[in-house]
Amino acid sequence: MIEAILIFPLIACLILFFIKSKKLNDFALIAYAIFHLVISISLYLKKINLETSATKLFGPYFSVDSLNILFLLILSVIFAGVAFYNKSYFKNTDRSDKAHTYYSIAILLFIFSMTGTILSTNLALSWVFIEATTLASAYLIYFNKTKHALEAAWKYVFICSIGIALAFVGIILLSIGTGSINSLFFNDLYINAGKIVPFWLKLSFVFILVGFGTKMGLAPVHAWLPDAHSEAPSPVSALLSATLLNSAFLIILRFYKLMELTHLDYFAKILLVSMGLLSLFITAVFVFNINNYKRMLAYSSIENMGIIAIGIAVGGLGIYAAMLHLLAHSLIKSSFFLTAGNILKQFKVKKISEISGILKQDKPTGWLWIACFVGIAGIPPSPLFLSEFLLLKAMIERDQIPLAIIFAILLTIIIFGIGKSVIKMSFGDIKIFNKIAPGQNVILSDQRERENLSDDAIWIDSHATASPPLRMTIGMYAPQIVFITASLILGICIPSFINQIINNAALAVSIT
Amino acid sequence: MVNMLIVLFGLTMLYMAATSRIKAHIKMLSIQGLILFLILFLDEDKTNLINLIFLSIETLLVKTILIPLFLTRILNKNEVFRDNEPHIPNFYSLVIASIMLFAGFMISNLHGQGFENVTALYFGVSISTILISLFLITTRKKILTHVIGYIMMENGIFLLSLSVAKEMPIIVSMGVLLDIFIAVFILGFLVNKINTAFDELNICELCNLKDCDCND
Numbered sequence: 001m002i003e004a005i006l007i008f009p010l011i012a013c014l015i016l017f018f019i020k021s022k023k024l025n026d027f028a029l030i031a032y033a034i035f036h037l038v039i040s041i042s043l044y045l046k047k048i049n050l051e052t053s054a055t056k057l058f059g060p061y062f063s064v065d066s067l068n069i070l071f072l073l074i075l076s077v078i079f080a081g082v083a084f085y086n087k088s089y090f091k092n093t094d095r096s097d098k099a100h101t102y103y104s105i106a107i108l109l110f111i112f113s114m115t116g117t118i119l120s121t122n123l124a125l126s127w128v129f130i131e132a133t134t135l136a137s138a139y140l141i142y143f144n145k146t147k148h149a150l151e152a153a154w155k156y157v158f159i160c161s162i163g164i165a166l167a168f169v170g171i172i173l174l175s176i177g178t179g180s181i182n183s184l185f186f187n188d189l190y191i192n193a194g195k196i197v198p199f200w201l202k203l204s205f206v207f208i209l210v211g212f213g214t215k216m217g218l219a220p221v222h223a224w225l226p227d228a229h230s231e232a233p234s235p236v237s238a239l240l241s242a243t244l245l246n247s248a249f250l251i252i253l254r255f256y257k258l259m260e261l262t263h264l265d266y267f268a269k270i271l272l273v274s275m276g277l278l279s280l281f282i283t284a285v286f287v288f289n290i291n292n293y294k295r296m297l298a299y300s301s302i303e304n305m306g307i308i309a310i311g312i313a314v315g316g317l318g319i320y321a322a323m324l325h326l327l328a329h330s331l332i333k334s335s336f337f338l339t340a341g342n343i344l345k346q347f348k349v350k351k352i353s354e355i356s357g358i359l360k361q362d363k364p365t366g367w368l369w370i371a372c373f374v375g376i377a378g379i380p381p382s383p384l385f386l387s388e389f390l391l392l393k394a395m396i397e398r399d400q401i402p403l404a405i406i407f408a409i410l411l412t413i414i415i416f417g418i419g420k421s422v423i424k425m426s427f428g429d430i431k432i433f434n435k436i437a438p439g440q441n442v443i444l445s446d447q448r449e450r451e452n453l454s455d456d457a458i459w460i461d462s463h464a465t466a467s468p469p470l471r472m473t474i475g476m477y478a479p480q481i482v483f484i485t486a487s488l489i490l491g492i493c494i495p496s497f498i499n500q501i502i503n504n505a506a507l508a509v510s511i512t
Numbered sequence: 513m514v515n516m517l518i519v520l521f522g523l524t525m526l527y528m529a530a531t532s533r534i535k536a537h538i539k540m541l542s543i544q545g546l547i548l549f550l551i552l553f554l555d556e557d558k559t560n561l562i563n564l565i566f567l568s569i570e571t572l573l574v575k576t577i578l579i580p581l582f583l584t585r586i587l588n589k590n591e592v593f594r595d596n597e598p599h600i601p602n603f604y605s606l607v608i609a610s611i612m613l614f615a616g617f618m619i620s621n622l623h624g625q626g627f628e629n630v631t632a633l634y635f636g637v638s639i640s641t642i643l644i645s646l647f648l649i650t651t652r653k654k655i656l657t658h659v660i661g662y663i664m665m666e667n668g669i670f671l672l673s674l675s676v677a678k679e680m681p682i683i684v685s686m687g688v689l690l691d692i693f694i695a696v697f698i699l700g701f702l703v704n705k706i707n708t709a710f711d712e713l714n715i716c717e718l719c720n721l722k723d724c725d726c727n728d
Binding site: 128 | 695709
């Protein structure tokens with residue numbers, strides 16, 4: 001029964017491929033989402049009841065332990081929300097059945113490969129699944145079929161493939177260093193950690209960090225991330241940001257534990273902190289002049305991944321803070337991206353300078369936009385406040401005050417940069433910028449102008465820019481409202497079972 | 513014999529760095545695949561038959577025949593035959609590639625603790641192959657050359673995995689094969705799309721996505 005979490009999408013893909021009907025596509029996505037959620041929860045309950053260290057699936061290759069259950073639950077919850085949103089998102093667009101089917105198949109495969117990454121207990125196997133995520137999501141990024149989408153997809157596939165090839169070099173170097181341990185299962189590696197030659201382990205960590213760091217979006221190797229997130233359809237951006245980055249991070253985390261067991265963690269910590277700080281710095285620099293709100297959110301993802309990397313490196317309380325941050329970031333960022341999808345539907349532009357008065361145009365979207373900002377900025381009811389505060393506390397406890405100061409300053413700059421744009425977009429009057437007069441059909445002759453619009457924009461009648469708002473179904477608000485409410489609850493008082501999950505995950509990482 | 517083949521493998525990288533004709537690049541890829549197959553055939557112990565058969569299929573069929581054929585088809589379809597004006601002239605990139613290869617040979621002279629699990633010459637040449645292909649990717653301008661650079665890098669990684677005294681589990685090599693295969697096909701597909709969407713297959717065309725457009 002539980003193995004079906006990996007078999008279901010493959011069968012569903014086959015069926016969808018041969019039938020090609022939009023209704024069935026939507027149904028399959030939602031069915032898999034619910035199924036995924038049910039299975040994850042049942043795995044969680046089973047784990048609690050049996051109190052065993054790991055529940056095995058498919059022999060030794062996949063299992064659930066106290067670390068990856070957190071990641072699995074996040075994936076399930078986010079995917080459930082996105083699947084519902086997705087149905088409403090594609091309601092008013094005239095996509096062909098074929099394109100919609102391929103899109104759904106790609107999403108199913110994408111989720112399948114992420115689930116595989118999270119559950120796998122073997123370093124090489126998780127490598128294979130991470131590569132599979134790249135291939136599955138390439139079509140999703142290219143989905144809009146504009147020049148920009150093509151460029152983003154090319155960069156994504158190419159940069160990530162090279163990154164992942166480097167990660168494979170890391171795996172080979174590790175297997176040179178392991179000597180007589182002829183296994184790449186994490187548990188075998190942990191047990192025999194003392195036998196690994198430190199030189200090869202250090203070398204391999206560098207390659208692994210750069211390789212999987214490319215997928216995770218850490219700074220010097222983040223180049224694909226803003227492009228891909230801004231050009232993909234909004235549900236896909238939400239999935240990329242809230243789940244894909246996490247699953248790459250899980251592998252780094254497992255490898256980091258190996259470094260701790262061999263007492264090389266000082267080396268790993270230096271690398272993680274420098275990449276994390278660089279991520280924060282790059283976000284702080286770029287977020288100011290950005291004129292594309294989806295790119296802005298993508299940079300914010302880079303920032304948050306940097307915070308998580310720093311949290312792991314600080315250690316102790318920092319690891320707990322990083323896990324909490326991971327959970328909260330996934331909830332808030334996915335709803336942020338989905339709301340960005342609403343805005344894109346209403347205004348049909350991605351430029352910040354051409355949008356104002358979201359609140360007047362569409363109240364719920366505007367308030368969601370502001371609520372998401374409050375969440376991502378870490379203003380008190382947000383759980384990110386809690387995690388960032390704990391992280392600062394951990395830094396000060398460990399006498400890393402310069403780090404804490406730089407961290408706080410960079411965060412403040414980023415919040416200012418994002419807040420400026422969000423407030424500008426939310427308030428004020430609706431202005432009609434350029435090009436499209438109200439009531440006129442959008443037939444853009446000029447190729448350049450056409451490129452500035454999203455693909456959806458070209459298809460839909462343009463009245464919405466001026467007056468009556470596009471009809472938005474409840475499905476385009478509900479997932480965000482649920483996510484935001486959940487994160488609000490997290491921020492005010494973390495329910496004990498969630499606290500336990502986070503705590504166990506943090507304990508699984510640190511060896512002391 | 514095997515050592516000579518490995519040196520030959522290193523020399524193909526130098527030829528790659530020196531020439532700008534894409535046809536020659538593809539030919540070299542095919543030769544590299546053949547060399548890898550020969551190395552495998554001469555060097556691998558024949559105890560694990562399934563693994564051997566599998567790896568021979570990977571090198572001989574996929575690396576030597578299928579991928580070069582596919583690339584040639586893309587080449588003929590898109591009519592890009594030369595990688596003109598690389599960022600660094602071919603002569604200098606030849607010099608730099610030679611230095612990298614030399615460094616690889618120097619590495620293979622290292623004998624220290626921890627090197628007992630690895631064949632030194634394989635290790636040195638494969639590391640320099642990976643470095644040279646990354647270098648070529650950054651200096652060349654045509655998109656097709658980038659794909660070729662990526663496959664060369666994969667060849668280098670394959671040689672590196674041969675250098676490990678014990679073999680990788682079969683599931684890993686299967687995964688690797690599948691990944692390379694699909695990645696190359698996706699990249700090839702994108703190359704075709706880029707050719708129809710943009711006028712030229714130049715990497716300079718792909719610079720529209722920026723963080724701040726200053727002219728608005």
